[in-house]
Amino acid sequence: MRLLARLLLLWAPGGVRARAAGEMSADLNALVVEKLSAASAECLATYREAAFEAGRRAAGRLQSRLGLARTFKDCELAWRLVTKFSGMSFYVEKENARSVFVHTKCPVLEAGGPETCRNFCRPFVEGLTAGFSPDFGVEVLEEARGARPCRKALLLERPDDD
Secondary structure (H helix, E strand, C coil): HHHHHHHHHHHHHHHHHHHHHHHHHHHHHHHHHHHHHHHHHHHHHHHHHHHHHHHHHHHHHHHHHHHCCHHHHHHHHHHHHHHHHCCEEEEEEEEEEEEEEEEEECCHHHHHHCCCHHHHHHHHHHHHHHHHHCCCCCEEEEEEEEEECCEEEEEEECCCCC
């Protein structure tokens, strides 16, 4: 194994680097949520605001670097990219005015459980979506439970109750 570690110092395949970065990111967010939950509700709310803003910034980077427009189709593409780059496995079910993302494997859930999903992933995706259009919405169809990842929908129109 030491030889493998030394070889990875010289050259590491992109998939190995991406998986390591995703796992480190998931672990960091899980630890932050855990510590802030113990500190106070106000700290956790501030963290959720930061996750939302990180999502908005990611939307801007994806738009400028990849030439994505502020359309529903490109917002869905951004969701797909972020989901894939996060190390998640998923499939998308197309419905009338929404795209349902069914996660089958989620490193965020594996690292920190449902609390990390609620306090990091959801606000991040809401920020990503808002970065494309304030008219688009996010709906959590099934919360993450135990080892089962969530199901979220990207909505063409934001629900009135938000």
